[in-house]
Amino acid sequence: MRTSHPLPLAARADGLVGSVIDSSTSLLHKQTHDIVRFAMGSPAAEAIPTDILSGVAESALGHAAPDAFDYGATEGDPPLREALLETLEGTTDQTTADRLFITAGGMQGLDLVCKLFVDPGDLVVVESPTYTNGSATALSYGATLLEVPVDDDGMVVDALPDLVRRQGRTPKAIYTVPTFQNPSGATLSLDRRHRLLELTREWGSVLIDDDPYGMLRFEGEPLPSLRQLGEGDPLVFSVRTFSKIIAPGLRVGWVDTAPELHQLLINAKQAMDTCTNLPAQRLLTGFLAGGHLESHLATQRRQYRVRKEAMHAALRENFGDIARWTDPEGGFFLWVTLENGVNTADLFEVALAEGVAFIPGSAFSPSGRFPDALRLCFASTKPDRIHQGIARLRRAVDLLAKLGR
Numbered sequence: 001m002r003t004s005h006p007l008p009l010a011a012r013a014d015g016l017v018g019s020v021i022d023s024s025t026s027l028l029h030k031q032t033h034d035i036v037r038f039a040m041g042s043p044a045a046e047a048i049p050t051d052i053l054s055g056v057a058e059s060a061l062g063h064a065a066p067d068a069f070d071y072g073a074t075e076g077d078p079p080l081r082e083a084l085l086e087t088l089e090g091t092t093d094q095t096t097a098d099r100l101f102i103t104a105g106g107m108q109g110l111d112l113v114c115k116l117f118v119d120p121g122d123l124v125v126v127e128s129p130t131y132t133n134g135s136a137t138a139l140s141y142g143a144t145l146l147e148v149p150v151d152d153d154g155m156v157v158d159a160l161p162d163l164v165r166r167q168g169r170t171p172k173a174i175y176t177v178p179t180f181q182n183p184s185g186a187t188l189s190l191d192r193r194h195r196l197l198e199l200t201r202e203w204g205s206v207l208i209d210d211d212p213y214g215m216l217r218f219e220g221e222p223l224p225s226l227r228q229l230g231e232g233d234p235l236v237f238s239v240r241t242f243s244k245i246i247a248p249g250l251r252v253g254w255v256d257t258a259p260e261l262h263q264l265l266i267n268a269k270q271a272m273d274t275c276t277n278l279p280a281q282r283l284l285t286g287f288l289a290g291g292h293l294e295s296h297l298a299t300q301r302r303q304y305r306v307r308k309e310a311m312h313a314a315l316r317e318n319f320g321d322i323a324r325w326t327d328p329e330g331g332f333f334l335w336v337t338l339e340n341g342v343n344t345a346d347l348f349e350v351a352l353a354e355g356v357a358f359i360p361g362s363a364f365s366p367s368g369r370f371p372d373a374l375r376l377c378f379a380s381t382k383p384d385r386i387h388q389g390i391a392r393l394r395r396a397v398d399l400l401a402k403l404g405r
């Protein structure tokens with residue numbers, strides 16, 4: 001029966017802005033024509049180690065392991081915690097058991113840090129452009145966002161003090177994707193990493209170090225992670241995930257934080273989802289304990305480098321006269337800026353009809369900046385299809401330009 005009462009929504013419902021990126025997944029599922037998909041930030045289908053995962057499935061999930069389908073420990077399944085600690089040894093993400101907490105993907109790590117630290121009205125610094133779902137999470141807790149520009153060396157940290165001064169208050173949190181940033185592909189330089197940590201300490205802000213792509217470096221020299229440079233500083237909250245290095249559908253990640261937050265994280269997660277999906281954790285345990293990660297990553301890095309180069313070549317061929325783009329040393333994304341006045345939100349539909357999908361630049365700015373930019377994921381498409389997709393994109397741009405939009 002219908003009532004005439006409006007739905008009694010909480011005030012926070014206004015802050016639930018969703019994600020253009022995630023919505024593109026459903027939109028693309030509904031399309032029946034051939035589309036080259038540069039939209040989602042997913043590993044390639046052929047990069048998912050299905051053989052290894054199905055190889056470990058029998059012992060991890062078979063009839064000898066009914067407990068794999070039970071509830072699990074909130075802080076993470078002990079065998080996965082152990083295998084992960086061992087896997088991270090000697091890497092820039094090396095950590096200890098008292099700092100490690102398993103989550104339902106990177107997104108839950110972002111949700112947890114905002115839940116613990118962000119009150120309605122708090123100032124939260126985000127990069128501009130930023131990862132849409134990260135800013136959406138802060139907004140869902142009522143944050144006021146302050147956008148700070150990004151250049152080839154990541155967040156322009158030197159611009160931060162002045163921007164903050166103009167706000168008349170210091171930020172409660174600073175959100176950065178420091179390595180092969182989503183969406184720009186930029187990596188925060190070492191100097192800027194140090195300076196960002198200095199500012200974090202000066203202001204007593206929480207530094208949200210969201211680094212899902214760091215292990216996917218295919219060129220250049222690795223940099224120390226913010227987590228490493230922070231040397232256990234309780235203000236540094238590091239968010240990691242298996243989504244980009246193994247498989248996003250598993251929905252498993254981890255956070256690395258001060259031990260004094262551990263019980264609060266448990267309490268918060270118990271009021272959310274009790275524990276992370278146990279069968280997925282068991283599969284990952286088999287994968288890591290079997291020692292498969294390093295060779296898997298080596299193959300991925302090689303492929304992603306070839307794909308980035310293929311996308312660069314296709315862009316040079318098709319967009320040399322009207323666009324510029326970034327040159328990341330790892331990760332999944334290129335950020336392309338059109339210089340012919342085309343609005344990429346308008347371009348989206350025309351491009352989809354032409355058979356190519358991307359994410360418009362404005363999706364990566366809470367205030368709708370970057371109408372002339374777009375994010376392309378080079379990782380999930382084979383080189384010949386990359387060429388086809390970029391040629392289709394150019395056709396769409398020309399069509400739209402002809403229409404005068």
Ligand SMILES: Cc1ncc(COP(=O)(O)O)c(C=O)c1O
Pocket residue numbers: 041104105106107108131134177182210212241242243248251252253
């Ligand atoms: C920067 C960044 N953080 C977090 C996530 C979310 O990761 P997950 O899929 O594990 O929730 C992504 C995924 O695109 C990302 O790019």
